Amino acid sequence: MTRGTPLLDVQGFSLEFRTRSGTVHALQDVNLQVGKGEIVGLVGESGSGKSVLSYALLGISDAAARVTAGSAAFGGIDLLKAGERALQDLRGREISMIFQSPRTALNPIRPVGLQIEDVLRRHAMAGRGRTGPDNALGLKERAVQALREVAIADPERRAAAYPFEMSGGMCQRVMIAIALACRPGLLIADEPTTGLDVTTQAAVMDLITGLARERQMATLFITHDLGLAADYCDRIVVMHAGHAVESAPSAALFHAPRHPYTARLMSSTPHKDSTLASLVSVPGQLPDLRRDDLPACRFVERCERATPECRTALPTLDAAAEHAVACWHPLGQAQPEGAHA
Secondary structure (H helix, E strand, O other), rough: EEEOOOEEEEEEEEEEEEEEEEEEEEEEEEEEEEEOEEEEEEOOOOOOHHHHHHHHHOOOOOOOEEEEEEEEEOOEEEOOOOHHHHHHEOOOEEEEEEEHHHHOOOOOOHHHHHHHHHHHHHHHOOOOOOOOOHHHHHHHHHHHHHHHHOOOHHHHHHHHOOOHOOOHHHHHHHHHHHHHOOOEEEEEEOOOOOOHHHHHHHHHHHHHHHHHHOOOOEEEEEOOOHHHHHHHOOOEEEEOEEEEEEEEHHHHHHHHOOOOHHHHHHHOOOOOOOOOOHHHOOOOOOOOOOOOOOOOOOOHOOOOOOOOOHOOOOOOOOOOOOOOEEOOOOOOOOOOOOOOO
8 A cells, every 4th residue: 555645755865974983874775755744753763863864854964974875855856966055945944843952952142032033034034025124023923923833821022032041841842933933844853852851742742743733744753762653653664773674654563563673662662551571672782883794684683583684685665655664574474494693
């Protein structure tokens, strides 16, 4: 079963970092799709490449990064071939991002209302030929409205506040207001609940997903928290060591995970019925991505179902399929002979 035409379509995407200690093969042959109005969770351990992928799509990767293969299209626009000027126009207007730490992402010496106005001035109001006090008033009103839409009380007064005068949850709401001010078609939320207490975390996620549903906005939600992704995402893509290894609707993934890494990740994630004794950690460690002899499947050295062929080739993940897995020996079939390669 296949889905409709995706708004974001990433195919065969590979990226590496050239460092003094060697070349880091950060992403390899990643396939990912996000449709209009769809909320897709991108999950995996720290170091799996989730944030690296999002930065590359926006063209804000580290200078040492180099895309070595693949394509990334947004609404028919080739993000890899678009020039910096075109990307600057897309960022904030058509594609927005909520970063992990709002206190470091926000300008500490500029009122939050003016920071929203900056985005509106650069994108929403650009090229309209409006100048003078009427334009300034319009920007201010729209900034206040953006704060109101993210449920900040007394937005007129809060617009004049500085980030240090706000709580962590309120700063995150400001970040959401900035990201959504121009009503983008795609929102990338990179660990948007980091450092927040459970109650605030739920409120922030309710806010993001509620606005995404209301505006039919494609949303890529990056997290290491499988439980959070299950609660809020339509579909989940699992990443391991720079590979996208499984993609499925959330309910299907949790009912019957097919990749051994996904199953291990779930067994290590607490849920309402779990006990300390029932939690089992994922064995081993992520491979050193600077190795020149990385196996085709980067989970092979941690997998009880591995066979020699897992080291030499990897099945392609069909991002358009309803439930896809990049594994020669997925769960749900008999344990292959010669396992534990």
